[in-house]
Amino acid sequence: MSRYRFIDRHRSSYPVRRLCQVLSAAPSRYYAWQQRQQRTGEPQAPAWESALDQPFAVHKKRYGTRRLRVALRPQGHRVGRRALCTAMRRRGRRALPPKAYTPRTTDSTPGLRCAPNRLRD
Structure with missing residues (x-):
């Protein structure tokens, strides 16, 4: 247990200055610790x-x-x-970059034809 926590627990029985003197801690350091403890409580997310x-x-x-x-x-x-x-x-959120634009207008697969060649008949 830290000395500041000890002072915090027993400050209702004894004066803070006396506890700090016995534990050789500066009262200003105790009060700074106390403020930090109050600030580090659960921070509310907006x-x-x-x-x-x-x-x-x-x-x-x-x-x-x-x-x-x-x-x-x-x-x-x-x-x-x-x-x-x-x-x-x-x-852990990161925006994905935009997809690359590739036009899909032609199917260049040689075996697939849209219509049969009727001129060859």
Whole structure:
């Protein structure tokens, strides 16, 4: 058990300054530790963080921070791109690059013909 935790447990029985003196700890360090303990409680994730999963999944992981920002705006979430980027990284989300465009107009398989050659008959 750390001395600060000990002081925290017994401060109802003894003054903090006396406990710090006995344990040779600075009172300012104890109070700084106490503030850190209060801050490191469960940090609440903002509502927009859970809301970003839905458009990201609907659009097959193709939406990056710019598109997600626009998609979250009608839901009432005004978020910056950098905050979105950080949240996506924290959640392990990464936008996929766009698919390469290849035109599919011709089937060049020589054995397949669309219509039989009637001129040869």
